[in-house]
Amino acid sequence: MSAIPHDHAADHHDDHGYHPTGIMRWLTTTNHKDIGTLYLLFSLTMFFVGGCMALTIRAELFQPGMQIVHPEFFNSLTTLHGLIMIFGAIMPAAVGFANWQVPLMIGAPDMAFARMNNWSFWLLPPAAIMLVGSFFVPGGAAAGGWTLYPPLSVQAGMGMDLTIFAIHIMGASSIMGSINIITTILNMRAPGMTMMKMPLFVWTWLITAYLLIAVMPVLAGSVTMLLTDRHFGTSFFNAAGGGDPVLFQHVFWFFGHPEVYIMILPSFGIVSQIIPTFARKPLFGYASMVYAVASIAILSFIVWAHHMFTVGMPAAGLLFFMYATMLIAVPTGVKVFNWLATMWRGSMTFETPMLFSVGFLFLFTMGGFTGLVLALTPIDIQLQDTYYVVAHFHYVLVAGSLFAFFGGAYYWLPKWTGTMYNEKLGQWHFWCSMIFFNITFFPMHFLGVAGMPRRIPDYAQQFTDWNMVATVGAFGFGLSQLIFVVALIKCIRGDGAKAPAKPWEGADTLEWTVPSPAPHHTFETPPHVA
Amino acid sequence: MVRNRGGRRAPARTVVASSTGNSAAVTGIAALASGAANAALVFDLQPPVTPIAQQMYDLNVLIFWICVVIFCAVFGVMFYSIFKHRKSVGHKAAQFHENTTVEIVWTVIPFLILLGMAWPATKTILAMKDTSGPDITIKVTGYQWKWGYDYLQDGFGFYSNLATPLAQIENREPKGEHYLLEVDRPMVVPIGAKVRMLVTAGDVLHSWSVPAFGVKQDAIPGFVRDTWFKAEKLGTYRGQCSELCGKEHGFMPVVVEVKSKEDYAAWVATQKAKVAAAADDPAKVWTEADLAAKGAVVYAANCAACHQANGKGLPGAFPALDGSKIVNGPTAAQIALVLAGKAGTAMPAWKQLSNVDIAAVITYTRNSWGNHSGEAVQPAQVVAARKEQ
């Protein structure tokens, strides 16, 4: 492939030709592609760990009555399922995509701070071990829900301390990753790659990284206060000592709501790369997409209290947060319409990445509708802390973020491994995921409106049928993900057609100008973007 | 379309019932939209019995249909495009990528739709928050894991515990009609009265919720929040704690009985009479047998969730009382621990219980299972211990 200036690049390789092999290669690597791979494999592992917890939860909820686990352990499962999926699966996967794709898409040779990149990954496994290991300490793992609301979380055993430290470490990792990504994007773009020429994935990650910089320290601050309340006699959240338990909720959701967008914006970016490729048509409304992402990010800072409509805010507070929340529907709508307009009058084909993107579009919009319903305070009073909320955020996080990540994985696997994924397996993976996802989560809307609270290990009899349906769906969904593992292993082992440099007819970003698999070093001499 | 927990109850489940559920899941949207629902399945908000809940219900229906219309429009376009604009049918890609007019249109129209939704919601919020001029004020306190109700104007109060027997939860007995939604002493209110609820908590966050009333208010330790409802239909209404509060979070239901004005007055009279009769003289000396009998009831309602009915606790999580050093040690230490709780553990303070209850439950623990102290702890000792704290 002529995109790489062969002679020069080859010389350069020899300069730092020392490549440790085996485990040392991965421990010491500073290469953005290796680190991207590590992030993605780590997140896949945590996805299965968190998934097993979810399946245990669903198994217990198959019928009324306590069958499999104790209530305390059940609470630990819901707590750790949430924490692991958010901090262990979704966020690292997004960083993995950024590591692989951002330098390739902007024509940079590597990330700005290669060694810090290595550290920010290798902080994650110890944090994950602390989280999972907390199941085995006296008192068990944290059981106060992933939101860690005090005073319950102050009451808990040392599993909570391990969770707090794990969050600190993961937060530090995220902040380091974000600094790296922001610096890379701002300073290392190839000549001619102006901000408004950057692929949308890069844009969404730039904004996500800014969100992370702003809110991860807030989370770290709030759990630090929790820690000092637990062990050092402070009373930030203790009414008896002059504190306020609701204060934690304000601070937590000041982090928590932008966090929601941290998890979904990179997915927006991935989908915005995939849909134009398979529609063979440029992205509709590039500039308005960028502005929509930026407005969503800004609005995300002024809507946090919609997670707390039932704490008893004054009417003015309820109204403000309701209006602000509803406003988010406008830029989100713009994005959905732009994707539709991109598909409109295109020349579409439906390979697996496109299927996942269309699935994303369909189900994410459903999650958007339920989000709109929840935004309306009077209805939220009925639905707050019920299964409706569980359904809503799984529609936007599983069918939203996760589906987009699967789409992205299939889209770029040929570039990463040099082997085309097995299209048949991909299609099976998509359709099984799509069907079982809906069997699992659609009934939860009904359970929620009928009044079934979330985070309960046992339920009244009228909720039985839908819970059975959801449990069957959950096991189907979990098993369907094994198809992805098979497809992935086949790609890594080179079992499949050899991927050309540009396997997708409609793709036009820079990563498709380097050979497949992408060589260890790319763009050491920056390309010039017209 | 409406299925409520007060209404039809599904009998014991069979495989047949779950396969019905399966097919219904696939046609879920259609069923919801057409209003045709399987009798055994829940699909909708519980039937409202207060004006606020009615407004919430109507708002939900309105939003539902708005979403259905948008859904059809947006995905109608998408699926048309998916079927017509594909390469396999020979469609050639257009190259447009901008159109300021449509971009403005699809920014402004959603905004207008949102305004239309915000208007009724705002009216409901303002009505919801207006707790002025109540006929009755009841204070509800969430504890791990029960509710306490105090009728402030009439000067009595009581605790409301889950009434479902453990045997049903552990699948040793068939589950009753109101499994997990039944309590020993429900809250009672008169029909048509504006009831103001003062909501607080004694330990951790809870949330007092009755869907049929459109009420859900978090209970926050150290703070009192208020909400209100005016029930317009006689009956028994059920809800659950809606904020994770620990191990037994799923086992602290809310049950409210709405009675006629006369029945309510009669109920209040009996409650007041009970209070007068039960105003235990703390100086009265009880026999060990009387205390232990009363203590068994108190223990089952408050302690058995953690320390278990057999007093063995749960190893690693909750200590055993059977053979415990504290229970078999000096009485003063045990009274102090029960009153104050144990910091840093799941053992809360129990000072909200009456002196007689605390004396009784301690007597019970000291004379049950393998513990045979033979002594009775008198309410007077608890009174003395409270003074020392």
Place this chain on the structure above:
Amino acid sequence: MAADLSGKPVDAARLRRANLRTALAVGAIAVLFFVGVIAAQFVGNTATGMSVVGAAVLLFLAFAIGRNLRK
């Protein structure tokens, strides 16, 4: 956007300095938020503390994004 291969190597030292500047600026913001959110609690008045932090975030985002758009 097709790649043009005639680009010349960037000035490595200058790039490193620029990177460091950006990283320090961004890192300082993170530290500020961590300290700020705890300090806001010591001030006592929750609403004030949160509004100050919130306003800072908004200004910062508007500034950061606006500045980058010009490049």
